[in-house]
Amino acid sequence: MTKKPVNIFWFRRDLRLEDNTGLHKALEGKHPVLPIFIFDSQIIDSLEDRSDARLTFIHHHLSKINEVLKEKGAALLTFYGEPKTIWAKLLEDYNVQGIFLNRDYEPYARKRDTEIEEIAQEQNISFNTFKDxxxxxxxxxxxxxxxxxxxxxxxxxxxxxxxxxxxxxxVPSASYYDNYYQIPNAPILSLADMGFTKSKLVVPPSTxxxxxxxxxxxxxxxxxxxxxxxxxxxxxxxxxxxxxxxxxxxxxxxxxxxxxxxxxxxxxxxxxFPRVVTENFKTNYNAVEWRNNEDEFQAWCEGKTGYPIVDAGMRELNATGYMHNRVRMIVASFLTKHLLIDWRWGEAYFAKKLLDYELASNNGGWQWAAGTGTDAQPYFRIFNPESQTRKFDPELKYIRQWVPEFQELNYAKPIVEHKAARERCLNTFKEALA
Missing domain, CATH: 1.25.40.80 (Serine Threonine Protein Phosphatase 5, Tetratricopeptide repeat)
Incomplete structure (x- = not known):
């Protein structure tokens, strides 16, 4: 292995060569830049779907990046495993002068990055992070x-x-720079190398x-x-x-x-407040007694609640990895208020299914719907699925697309009656907050 001085840029949630702050800063330096990506086994090994569309999405964009780098005589090195172990090996194999990366604000990422920074400091390697x-x-x-x-x-x-x-x-396009570390063609890891297959879900364009x-x-x-x-x-x-x-x-x-x-x-x-990952932001809501009926939760997951707008949303999610934002609020309110199922159950389901899953937004949205989060609106905001339908899908186009049988006899009967569920919810929250 060469001992020529290099800087390493670590791609994470910034999968582009254009207008990438950390990459730009690395390329401005006096040492050639070796770009890397780590398929973090602590994250992807927890994925239940072996054709998870998000992993396919990441892999696709890494491939695009690598193709551009190949034209410059460079390559994107990819690894699979625990970041701490991989970085230890990288620092053995290369004469690394600086590590460059864009900041990630999630609790796991902060802990992981602190560990890598400590390794760098032990070897007098600069550790440079940027807002991106x-x-x-x-x-x-x-x-x-x-x-x-x-x-x-x-x-x-x-x-x-x-x-x-x-x-x-x-910042200027990375395509203007030739300061990449020259390396023979290095194909990125395949999905099969990590035990995954390509997803068939279609991702919308990036414009x-x-x-x-x-x-x-x-x-x-x-x-x-x-x-x-x-x-x-x-x-x-x-x-x-x-x-x-x-x-x-x-x-x-x-x-x-x-x-x-x-x-x-x-x-x-x-x-x-990193505790919100598992806890109510408003701690006085800890006393809420969720019903957590597993059969009703399953009906919600499958889009078989008997409420067409709710079922349409869940079926869209299951089929495409996407759900319209207005409908996300409706289905989240239904789960937490009509069925009195803990928001953490719904949040975890969205985390598995949503292509655009992001911890902060998903957590914040679910706690908003449940009334346990930062929103100043009290717990008595309970969306009526029927009035939401009349207001936002008045011609039933969305419902007809995803629940074509909603007017047929074989369509699921409502698993709960709105008025009764609303009263039950209000009473439950009142008792908890008394």
């Missing part, structure tokens, strides 16, 4: 007393007021039209309308730049920018 997948970092937008916001509206105002042209500034952005505010709540960006999975894995997307949305859709604002608010909550 957010506009504001989780500790950047705080109250005047230095504490984090725990209510969205005041946070959103300061988040928006704190944006400067610098937050939208992109959104200006037309959709301009009409986003009026169309985004209607699941039968092509009115949302469908960019969640690309934001999750960084196959698009948050800065370029915000630039595109600026001046076209304040509502869309507000969605990016929500995304970062939940990053704030997870960063400052």
């Amino acid at each position: 997948h957010v506009l504001h970092e989780p500790d950047a937008v705080l109250k005047d007393d230095g504490t984090p916001y725990v209510v969205f509206t005041p946070y959103s105002r300061r988040w928006r007021d704190s944006l400067t042209p610098g937050h939208f500034k992109t 959104v039209s200006d037309t959709i952005l301009k009409r986003y505010g009026e169309n985004r709540d209607y699941p039968a309308v092509n009115g949302t960006s469908r960019l969640g999975v690309h934001l999750r894995f960084g196959t698009i730049s948050i800065r370029e997307l915000a630039q595109q949305a600026e001046g076209k859709s304040s509502t869309f920018l507000n969605e990016l604002n929500w995304r970062e608010f939940y990053q704030v909550i997870l960063w400052h």
